[in-house]
Amino acid sequence: MSADLLARAFASTAGVLANVSDDQMELPTPCVSWTVRDLVNHIVGGTRHFAITAETGTAPSRSDTDHTAGDFKTEFREGAAPRGQGVQRRRSDGQADAAPLR
Helix, strand or coil: CCCCHHHHHHHHHHHHHCCCHHHCCECCCCCCCCHHHHHHHHHHHHHHHHHHHHHHHHCCCCCCHHHHCCHHHHHHHHHHCCCCCCCEEECCCCEEEEEEEC
């Protein structure tokens, strides 16, 4: 996956999360047996997990944090914009180099 494609996916997901409100957390989703809270926690937690792994090279321990208890929209944006390296992109000369996801 290219850094550009990943950045577009993060932007699209941030747009969806921007429209999620606290009163929707217990509603069902198209994902069988998952509430909006479950899905938001999965998305935000997964993005944070990815960011930490990309920045440090080591996957963090599993977390049962309820990201919806705080500002999950900001937390997602921060996780989707790691400052580290680890995502490869192709330069115009065909060589790969690390690309920040900002």
